Amino acid sequence: MMHTTRKPRWLTMVSSVAALALLVSACAGDDTTDSADTTPEATEEDGEETEDPDTEGDETAEGGDVVRLGILGQCEGPFGGFHEDTVAGVTLAMINEAGATSNSPDTALDGWSGAEVAGTSIELTGIACGDDTPDTILGEVRRLVEQEGANVVIGPLSGDEGIAVAEYAAENPELTFLSGIAGSQEPTLEVQAPNYFRFHGDGAQWNAGLGDILFNEEGWETAAVIADDYSFGHTSTAGFVADFCGVGGQVTSRVFPPLGTTDYSSFIAQLPDPDEVDGYFWAVGGTGTQAALEAFVNAKGDLNGEQHAGNLFFNPGLASALGPDIAGSYVGGFASLPGDVQTPEIQDYLASADAAWDTLAGGVTGNEPADPSAAASFGFMYGYYSAGIALIEGLRAVDGQIADQAPLQDALANLTLDLPYGEVSLDENRSGIIDTFVQQLVLDGDEVVAETVAIIPDVTQAFGGTFSEDTPPPSRDFPTCEERDLPWEGNAIPVVDGVPQQ
Amino acid sequence: MTRLTPLRLRSPGTVVLVVVLVLLFLLPTVSSTFFVDFVMARTMMLGLAAATIVFLSAYGGMISLAQLLFFGIAGFMYGNAVLESGARGLTLGWPGWVSIVFALVVTTVVALLLGALASRTTGIYYLMLTLVYGVIGFYVFAQVVPISGPGGVTSIPRPEVLADPVRLYYAGLVLSVIAYVGFRALSVTPFGRSLQGVRDDPVRMASLGFNVPLHRMLAFTLAGFVAGLAGLLNVWWNGQIDPASIGIGPTLTLLIIAVIGGMSRFEGAWVGAFVYLVANNYMRDLPLVDQLGITEARFNTIIGLLVLLIMVLSPEGLVGIFEKARAWWQRATLTPTTEAASTATTSTGVGRSGPPATADDPAADTAARSDTVAHDSPREGTDR
Numbered sequence: 111m112m113h114t115t116r117k118p119r120w121l122t123m124v125s126s127v128a129a130l131a132l133l134v135s136a137c138a139g140d141d142t143t144d145s146a147d148t149t150p151e152a153t154e155e156d157g158e159e160t161e162d163p164d165t166e167g168d169e170t171a172e173g174g175d176v177v178r179l180g181i182l183g184q185c186e187g188p189f190g191g192f193h194e195d196t197v198a199g200v201t202l203a204m205i206n207e208a209g210a211t212s213n214s215p216d217t218a219l220d221g222w223s224g225a226e227v228a229g230t231s232i233e234l235t236g237i238a239c240g241d242d243t244p245d246t247i248l249g250e251v252r253r254l255v256e257q258e259g260a261n262v263v264i265g266p267l268s269g270d271e272g273i274a275v276a277e278y279a280a281e282n283p284e285l286t287f288l289s290g291i292a293g294s295q296e297p298t299l300e301v302q303a304p305n306y307f308r309f310h311g312d313g314a315q316w317n318a319g320l321g322d323i324l325f326n327e328e329g330w331e332t333a334a335v336i337a338d339d340y341s342f343g344h345t346s347t348a349g350f351v352a353d354f355c356g357v358g359g360q361v362t363s364r365v366f367p368p369l370g371t372t373d374y375s376s377f378i379a380q381l382p383d384p385d386e387v388d389g390y391f392w393a394v395g396g397t398g399t400q401a402a403l404e405a406f407v408n409a410k411g412d413l414n415g416e417q418h419a420g421n422l423f424f425n426p427g428l429a430s431a432l433g434p435d436i437a438g439s440y441v442g443g444f445a446s447l448p449g450d451v452q453t454p455e456i457q458d459y460l461a462s463a464d465a466a467w468d469t470l471a472g473g474v475t476g477n478e479p480a481d482p483s484a485a486a487s488f489g490f491m492y493g494y495y496s497a498g499i500a501l502i503e504g505l506r507a508v509d510g511q512i513a514d515q516a517p518l519q520d521a522l523a524n525l526t527l528d529l530p531y532g533e534v535s536l537d538e539n540r541s542g543i544i545d546t547f548v549q550q551l552v553l554d555g556d557e558v559v560a561e562t563v564a565i566i567p568d569v570t571q572a573f574g575g576t577f578s579e580d581t582p583p584p585s586r587d588f589p590t591c592e593e594r595d596l597p598w599e600g601n602a603i604p605v606v607d608g609v610p611q612q
Numbered sequence: 613m614t615r616l617t618p619l620r621l622r623s624p625g626t627v628v629l630v631v632v633l634v635l636l637f638l639l640p641t642v643s644s645t646f647f648v649d650f651v652m653a654r655t656m657m658l659g660l661a662a663a664t665i666v667f668l669s670a671y672g673g674m675i676s677l678a679q680l681l682f683f684g685i686a687g688f689m690y691g692n693a694v695l696e697s698g699a700r701g702l703t704l705g706w707p708g709w710v711s712i713v714f715a716l717v718v719t720t721v722v723a724l725l726l727g728a729l730a731s732r733t734t735g736i737y738y739l740m741l742t743l744v745y746g747v748i749g750f751y752v753f754a755q756v757v758p759i760s761g762p763g764g765v766t767s768i769p770r771p772e773v774l775a776d777p778v779r780l781y782y783a784g785l786v787l788s789v790i791a792y793v794g795f796r797a798l799s800v801t802p803f804g805r806s807l808q809g810v811r812d813d814p815v816r817m818a819s820l821g822f823n824v825p826l827h828r829m830l831a832f833t834l835a836g837f838v839a840g841l842a843g844l845l846n847v848w849w850n851g852q853i854d855p856a857s858i859g860i861g862p863t864l865t866l867l868i869i870a871v872i873g874g875m876s877r878f879e880g881a882w883v884g885a886f887v888y889l890v891a892n893n894y895m896r897d898l899p900l901v902d903q904l905g906i907t908e909a910r911f912n913t914i915i916g917l918l919v920l921l922i923m924v925l926s927p928e929g930l931v932g933i934f935e936k937a938r939a940w941w942q943r944a945t946l947t948p949t950t951e952a953a954s955t956a957t958t959s960t961g962v963g964r965s966g967p968p969a970t971a972d973d974p975a976a977d978t979a980a981r982s983d984t985v986a987h988d989s990p991r992e993g994t995d996r
Contacts, residue, residue: 186912239911243856244764249650253893257646270763274852277767281851300699339754339762368754368762583699585757 177227177505177512178235180254181494182265182275182290187242188370188396189267192473194218195491196290197237198463200264202486203498205466206459208232215468216479227502228510235260240267242369242396244274251278255285261512262286264497267490269294269313269342276301286515286522288500291445291493294341295348296583298541299571305515307522309496309534310445310489311544313342313393314349314573314584317421317442318546319566319602320391321354324419324440326600330388332360333419334381336402337393339366341583346393346421346442348584352576354391355591357599362387366586371398374405384410384417392420399423400431407432415439415551422489426551427474429558437553441560443546445489445496446531448560450608451547459495459530460486496529503527539579541571548602564602565610574598629879636785640778649777651889653849656784658889659882660791661842662870664835667795669875671804672831673734673811678726678742680866681749682719682836684858686843688753689715691765691853701765702758708771716840723836730832731825734814746863754855764854768847784845791838792878807831868915872922874929883930891915 181200185193198218204210210225210232212218225232236258238250247266251274254260263285266275272292279287280303289297289308293316298308324330333354337343343366351361367377374394381390394402399420407413415438418424422444429436447456463470463486471477472485485491500522505512507521526535534542546566551558572578574596582588604611640648661683668674692702693711706714730741753760774780798804807827809817814824847853856862865888873884895914926932 244766244852244854245850245857245862248850248852252650256650257893270854273763273766277851296699341763366762583763585761 175230175511175513177230177232177501178259178261179232179501180235180238180251180258180260180263180265182238182240182247182251182254182263182267182271184242184267184271185239187240187268188398189242189473189490191397191477192267192490193239194470194477195472195474195485195488196265196267196494197221198467198470198472198482198485199290199491199494199496200498202463202466202491203495203502204232206462207499207502212466216470218467218470227505228508230505230510230512232501232505238265240265240271242268242271244270247271248274248278251275255282260285261515262288262501264288264494264501265290266292268292269345270340272297273301273341276303276306279303279306284515286501286504286519288497288522289493290497291490292342293345295345295571295577296341298537298539299577299579300583302539302579304540305519306540307497307500307519307536308541309500309525309527309529309536310493310542311443311546311569312349312541312571313345313421314352314577315542315544315569315571316444316546317346317349318353318569318573318596319548319564319598320419320440320442321350321352321359322357322596322599322602323548323564324389325354325357325359328389328416328440330354330359332362332388333391334363334365334387334389335361335391335393336365336367336377336381337391338369338395338398339586340369342395343369343393344584344586347391348577348589349442349573350391350393350419350421351591352573352589352594353596355589356574356576356594356596358593359591361591364586367394367398367402369396369398372401374398374402375409378402378405378409381406381410384414389417389419392418392424395421395423400428403428403432403436424551425474426558426560429551434553434556434558437551437558439551440563441549441551443548443566445544446487446492447547448549448562449487450559450561451605452608453530455530492531496527496534499529500525500527537570537572539571543568543570545569547605562605562608564604566598566602569598633789637782640781645777648781649849651886651893653777653781653784653845654889655882655885656781656788657842657845657849658866658869658885659873660784660788660845661839662866662873662881662885663788663791663795663878664839664842665867665870666873666875666878666881667838668831668835669870670878671795671799671807671811672828674730674828674832675739675867676742676832676835677739677863677867678745678749679835679839680858680863681746682723682839683843683846683866684749684753684853685722686715686719686840687768687847687853687857688760688765689718690844690847691768692759694769695765695767698767700761700763712844715844716837719840719843720833720837723840724829724833727829727832727836728825731828743863746858747860750855750859753858760853760855762855764852764857766852766854768851768853770848770851774848780845780849787841787845788882791841795878803827803830868919872919872929874926874931876928877931880929880931887918887930888915891918 181197183193183196184190194217201212201218201222204222204225205212208225208227210222212222214220219237221234236254238247238254240247240250251263254263266272267290269292272289272294273296275287276297280301283305285305287306289306291310293313295312295314297306335347335350337347347364355361363382365377365380367374413432413435415436419440421442424439424441460483463482467482469479470482470485471479473490474488475484503525504518504522508517511517523536523540526533532545534544537543546569547562548564548566549560550563552561576589576594639652661679664679665676668676690711693704693706693714694708695701695703696705697703726745730738733741754762774783806817806822810822810824810827818824869884869888870881872887873880873882891914892911895911922929926936
């Protein structure tokens with residue numbers, strides 16, 4: 111049967127308008143690129159112009175000597191819930207130290223206005239939308255730099271992304287990159303891009319001292335490990351294995367589910383039963399933490415908190431889904447500290463976040479609007495805040511000169527930041543030397559909260575000689591489980607009721 | 613839809629293609645490097661890969677979800693072969709050209725083997741089997757650490773001759789032209805004709821003595837080889853490849869690109885890739901879209917809506933819309949005498965002989981009858 115099908119003309123009109131608008135946007139993007147060219151040649155030209163003091167003021171006014179800052183966030187993937195946190199961290203740094211104001215009372219994604227350091231404006235050029243994959247973040251950082259004209263980049267958030275961005279940084283030495291909170295080991299220890307700076311630790315550093323406490327104080331002699339099968343999961347595991355085995359423990363099983371797994375039952379089945387091992391170390395992050403623990407409960411029975419330890423993703427919020435049985439678990443450190451430790455600097459920092467916005471829908475609160483200090487107290491926002499502060503301090507050190515970024519990079523490499531949660535300086539590979547805070551989930555009445563139990567001072571990425579540029583990157587089977595001397599063995603500083611005992 | 617025919621040098625369609633080709637060659641002289649490198653070079657490589665989906669679908673009646681796997685295999689193999697040092701991959705340190713040949717040989721052999729396995733399935737089973745290939749490929753590269761592991765292979769160098777982004781774009785353009793012309797030319801070869809016969813009636817072709825599985829296997833192998841070429845371009849452009857690059861998401865993205873452009877014409881593959889990349893790069897720059905809640909985080913939603921819109925407007929994709937627009941224009945400009953002749957012809961329902969003025973143009977022939985027979989057959993207008 112023949113029939114005639116005619117499409118509504120309005121549909122054709124709508125699609126035509128949409129296509130035209132996209133093409134117009136494409137042309138506009140090209141114009142932007144032309145006016146904000148960041149090719150090495152263009153940067154050199156900027157540098158030549160800036161050397162003329164008579165024209166310097168004009169250049170600033172015209173945007174020639176301006177920090178065009180790109181932020182690498184993550185709006186999709188396992189850590190997509192922390193997108194707001196990443197931008198909020200940088201924005202808060204601009205508000206606190208560069209005189210900026212937030213463009214919105216309830217979201218950081220609208221950016222800021224009026225940031226200036228030593229006469230140099232800091233403009234938000236763009237926010238990248240990563241999804242935890244290197245391909246996507248590489249495309250996004252190239253878009254920010256090559257299309258939007260960013261000359262300084264803060265980010266990324268996650269491990270594999272960090273490696274890709276560090277390699278991109280190595281290919282573009284005229285630009286400056288500050289890691290957001292990407293905790294894989296390779297960006298600094300392997301790639302060693304001279305213009306990539308990490309003012310935080312890596313996944314291994316954040317687990318320093320955990321194995322020592324579990325072996326010597328909790329009596330664990332054997333442990334099984336389950337971790338995300340990517341660079342951050344491997345790095346986190348590497349820290350635990352090096353520490354736990356270093357003091358005499360044995361890791362009997364290592365299981366690595368792919369990042370983004372939703373059904374963990376087959377991986378849980380590979381773990382030994384609770385009566386076959388003294389404890390489990392979990393480095394399953396993002397949206398997977400709760401799902402993996404629930405699969406464990408289904409397969410191996412109720413949780414016994416004293417038999418579990420985890421990396422930074424083992425947080426009190428898990429108790430809302432898993433119940434108070436999770437209390438007793440030990441947790442590795444992160445960039446920030448649990449709420450039991452309060453100093454004037456921490457209180458000022460958290461208060462400044464509450465003053466900057468009415469509410470923020472951060473990842474810690476499940477993207478529900480909440481007090482901004484809730485997001486600010488967690489490591490994702492704090493890591494980006496630290497990077498923002500580093501940029502501001504670096505600019506101050508070079509009197510705002512950004513046209514040639516070599517002096518800025520030299521200044522950043524030698525910075526020691528006095529941050530709310532403690533000092534951070536950089537090692538020879540421009541990775542953070544940090545204090546790690548071992549925590550424990552405890553019951554406070556009916557509520558599960560995190561409590562700081564020990565401080566491991568001055569942990570470096572080399573991890574007491576365990577890792578170097580000549581050792582393989584952390585992997586499923588590296589490092590091997592063997593005894594080794596670690597500088598902090600037996601030297602952890604106890605913390606009681608939020609007060610370090612030394 | 614007589615799109616899958618060899619190019620006719622004097623047809624209006626060929627003239628348009630030549631003009632587009634000239635414009636594409638001149639593009640780097642008038643456009644920004646970013647646009648050439650980020651949009652157009654990727655359009656060429658993704659379009660090339662999507663064209664293999666169109667080839668298998670249009671010539672062989674096989675919708676394959678494994679093309680991104682071959683795209684990835686070539687990239688992984690090249691990275692393993694060419695890298696001299698580093699913590700990832702085999703680091704064989706072979707010369708660039710040897711690595712290219714190695715990557716393409718491995719890709720083609722894998723395509724041959726997988727094609728042989730899939731050659732006796734059709735329809736939904738073929739779709740599912742090739743999806744399984746893609747998933748297996750993802751896990752193989754994610755689990756076999758010596759050749760990739762979850763972190764993939766990084767710091768893959770680009771051949772020096774292609775170091776300039778514009779040269780890489782030209783390489784993609786040349787390969788795309790070769791693939792386009794080659795696929796079109798294939799339609800009149802004995803293999804191409806028998807493959808189309810296998811598509812239309814495999815039982816009859818088998819009874820006539822044609823080896824149906826062999827035809828499907830060879831077509832799959834050829835498509836795998838071409839997808840491998842696109843994969844090489846991609847790994848040169850990106851400098852790294854990891855299992856997530858060939859995961860289920862990107863696999864579906866490649867199919868979406870083919871669908872957006874249109875599965876009935878090879879041009880659709882590149883048109884679809886271009887639209888996808890323009891939307892991906894510039895959608896967030898549209899005025900006022902952020903106030904509508906359309907941010908970069910909503911890109912997949914927008915692409916989904918775009919696909920829906922195109923499907924509503926034209927199941928043959930954007931190229932189908934162009935065809936309809938051209939048919940409308942031709943109808944509007946027909947003389948009353950010709951229009952009467954055209955009406956008389958289409959009213960017979962045969963539609964094989966279009967208006968005399970367009971008898972040499974198969975696309976116009978299709979366009980003239982597209983509004984009347986468009987939904988009578990799933991392969992309306994296809995050369996039989």
